[in-house]
Amino acid sequence: MTILDDELVDLLRAGDERAFADLVDRYSPSMLSVARAYVTSREVAEDVVQDTWLALLQGIDRFEGRSSLRTWLFRVLVNIAKTRGVREKRCTPVDMHVGDHPAVSPDRFQSAASAWPDHWVRFPMPWRESPESSLLSGEALDLVRSELARLPEQQRIVVSLRDVDGYGSDEVCALLDLTAANQRVLLHRGRARIREALGGYFGAAS
Amino acid sequence: MDFGGITCREFVDLVTDYLDDLLDASSRARFEQHVAACPGCARYLDQIRASTRVLGRVTLDPLSPAARGQLMDAFRSWRSGRSGESESG
Numbered sequence: 001m002t003i004l005d006d007e008l009v010d011l012l013r014a015g016d017e018r019a020f021a022d023l024v025d026r027y028s029p030s031m032l033s034v035a036r037a038y039v040t041s042r043e044v045a046e047d048v049v050q051d052t053w054l055a056l057l058q059g060i061d062r063f064e065g066r067s068s069l070r071t072w073l074f075r076v077l078v079n080i081a082k083t084r085g086v087r088e089k090r091c092t093p094v095d096m097h098v099g100d101h102p103a104v105s106p107d108r109f110q111s112a113a114s115a116w117p118d119h120w121v122r123f124p125m126p127w128r129e130s131p132e133s134s135l136l137s138g139e140a141l142d143l144v145r146s147e148l149a150r151l152p153e154q155q156r157i158v159v160s161l162r163d164v165d166g167y168g169s170d171e172v173c174a175l176l177d178l179t180a181a182n183q184r185v186l187l188h189r190g191r192a193r194i195r196e197a198l199g200g201y202f203g204a205a206s
Numbered sequence: 207m208d209f210g211g212i213t214c215r216e217f218v219d220l221v222t223d224y225l226d227d228l229l230d231a232s233s234r235a236r237f238e239q240h241v242a243a244c245p246g247c248a249r250y251l252d253q254i255r256a257s258t259r260v261l262g263r264v265t266l267d268p269l270s271p272a273a274r275g276q277l278m279d280a281f282r283s284w285r286s287g288r289s290g291e292s293e294s295g
Contacts, residue, residue: 015285017278024277029266046273053277057284104250109215118213123246124253131260144260163261169226188222195250195257 005069013060024053027070031077033160034176037153038081040088048084052077070167074175103192127202140198147197155190162187210239217247221254 003022011019028049035045055076056063063072109118131140148156148164157176161167167175173183212220217240223229224237241248269277 015288017281017285020281021278024269024274028269028274032269033266046270049269050273050277050280054280054284057281104215104218106215109213116213118215119209119244120214120246124250126249127253127256131256140260141263144257145264148261148264159261160266163258164264164266166262184222184226184228188219191222191254191257191261194261195253198257198260199253 009060009063009069012057020057023069027073028053030160030165031073034074034157035077035081037157038078038085040085044084044088045081048077048081051080055080068171071171071174078176101189103189125199125203127199129202131198131202139201143197143201144194147194151190151193155186155193158183158186159190159194163191208239209243210236212236212240214240214244214247217241217244218250221251224251225254225258 003019005023008019008023012023031049031052032042032045035048036042039045039048052073056073063069067075108121110116110121112118148159151159158172158178161172161175162169169180169183169187172178173180176183178186217237220229220233220237224234229237241251268274
């Protein structure tokens with residue numbers, strides 16, 4: 001059973017070192033992954049994460065729990081990361097512009113002149129084994145980790161927060177200042193690419 | 207065949223909204239009718255679900271031990287600063 005954030009915040013106010021370590025270990029991996037989208041190096045991303053934790057300590061007495069701790073953490077993180085990103089002159093901090101690249105290539109669907117317009121030309125290939133059954137070998141996980149790292153930054157952080165961390169769509173919109181529509185599109189495309197990568201590996205030879 | 211009045215291309219576009227339970231009742235009914243009739247889309251939906259389950263097992267890189275150590279040091283000096291304040295105050 002995990003201790004709730006609220007309880008950890010109370011312990012933190014009382015100066016409990018374990019509580020601080022627990023919070024740092026709980027949130028820093030996702031914070032790093034988000035910060036990385038705004039700055040040029042992993043080192044700077046680590047600085048941003050550290051500065052966010054220091055800001056929490058400094059502001060802990062004013063932290064009233066009106067927003068959840070993690071919402072607060074990510075909002076402060078993104079602000080610090082954007083400032084650092086601008087200072088580093090990284091051209092577009094995270095450009096949340098959503099292009100119009102479809103999740104599934106249009107040539108997978110039949111043309112308007114065919115018998116079944118916009119239905120599959122060929123069904124998606126079955127996977128020869130379920131990726132979950134290969135989890136033990138770590139193959140599927142390695143594959144998904146590396147494909148995740150290759151996604152465009154904005155897709156990567158939305159998929160990470162939604163599917164790796166399991167945050168809800170409303171929270172992700174609030175954390176990243178995204179509209180619901182853009183959040184959905186980024187998630188949709190990111191997941192489609194992860195599926196494609198798994199299909200390339202687990203797809204049955206046809 | 208009744209594909210719920212939507213094409214496979216439209217189905218694919220609705221998958222994320224469906225999984226987030228954002229479709230209104232009639233779109234949801236069409237979506238479910240389509241998936242019941244179309245093995246290709248049923249497979250697509252299963253594969254997206256399996257992908258999210260694998261993503262749920264991914265662990266992200268932690269903070270480096272050096273950075274974590276610095277943070278814990280900063281915590282200790284923050285704490286001693288606070289106890290100093292409360293003693294004098």
